[in-house]
Amino acid sequence: MEKITMLGTGAAMVTRCYNTCFMITDDADETNGAECMLIDGGGGNQILSQFEKLGRKASCVRNIFISHNHSDHILGVVWVVRAITQEINKDRYLGNLTIYAHPRSLEALKTICGFVMQPKLNKHFGERVILHPISDGYEADIMGRHFQFFDIQSTKELQHGFVCTLHNGKRLGFCGDEPLQHCNEDILRGVDILMQEAYCSYEDVEVFNPYPKHHGTVKDSSENAERLGVKRQILFHTEGRTLDTRRERYTAEARAIFSGDSIVPDDLEEIAL
Numbered sequence: 001m002e003k004i005t006m007l008g009t010g011a012a013m014v015t016r017c018y019n020t021c022f023m024i025t026d027d028a029d030e031t032n033g034a035e036c037m038l039i040d041g042g043g044g045n046q047i048l049s050q051f052e053k054l055g056r057k058a059s060c061v062r063n064i065f066i067s068h069n070h071s072d073h074i075l076g077v078v079w080v081v082r083a084i085t086q087e088i089n090k091d092r093y094l095g096n097l098t099i100y101a102h103p104r105s106l107e108a109l110k111t112i113c114g115f116v117m118q119p120k121l122n123k124h125f126g127e128r129v130i131l132h133p134i135s136d137g138y139e140a141d142i143m144g145r146h147f148q149f150f151d152i153q154s155t156k157e158l159q160h161g162f163v164c165t166l167h168n169g170k171r172l173g174f175c176g177d178e179p180l181q182h183c184n185e186d187i188l189r190g191v192d193i194l195m196q197e198a199y200c201s202y203e204d205v206e207v208f209n210p211y212p213k214h215h216g217t218v219k220d221s222s223e224n225a226e227r228l229g230v231k232r233q234i235l236f237h238t239e240g241r242t243l244d245t246r247r248e249r250y251t252a253e254a255r256a257i258f259s260g261d262s263i264v265p266d267d268l269e270e271i272a273l
Helices: 027-031 046-053 071-089 103-116 182-188 202-208 218-228 243-255
Strands: 002-008 021-026 036-039 061-065 097-101 129-133 139-142 145-151 160-165 171-174 193-197 232-236 261-263 270-272
Touching: 002 046, 046 071, 061 071, 071 097, 071 103, 071 129, 097 103, 097 139, 103 129, 145 182, 160 182, 182 218, 193 218, 202 218, 218 232, 218 243, 232 243, 243 261
Parallel strands: 036 061, 061 097, 097 129, 171 193, 193 232, 232 261
Antiparallel strands: 002 021, 002 270, 021 036, 139 145, 145 160, 160 171
């Protein structure tokens, strides 16, 4: 069974949950060495704790996609790279780690690692840690899944999303952490699962003020999903102050607009694909 495991579900400044990042994996991956693909890394060392809570290690990661340079997406990747290069030095990591991102993010990651990690770890860049640049429209087969990356046309920082064809033939769309731009609707139209940011519920717009932050609401994302004819949507990258009622309230708001299934996951939740 293919699945997404949400390591974190929150936006940048949350404190009661971790920043949004997740793994794509399946039962066969776990049986044969627990290899996975990591999408973003959140903002720090807590990503290692999230792996630990799942009974796994960061060294299960063989591929990483970094959507953009913001701290709540890239800094956790530094800790994953550190954990993996330590395992490489101990001859306990099979194969290479490949990191997919646009060149600016790859440069940022390598620069940060150069400042904060020891030479004995950084020496693996270019040999066992492979930096793989992407651009708008770039396609790649990663762990048997076909990815097509696209520029989300961010209003803040160059950022990419993707459409992934899973092992089971379903199509998964990931829109990054800003509202969907109309120019990207065609590539996402009719996907089976659409992952979108939903910073807050629409009724809390005046409380959380998402639009000046270049974010949207559950209502906005649900209108996108309905218009694009997708089957399921996963809402993430939310504020962190209403976690106790987030699932219930967000799901109810989505249900009033979107005719498909809406999933509002918690940290560490697994979602069958």
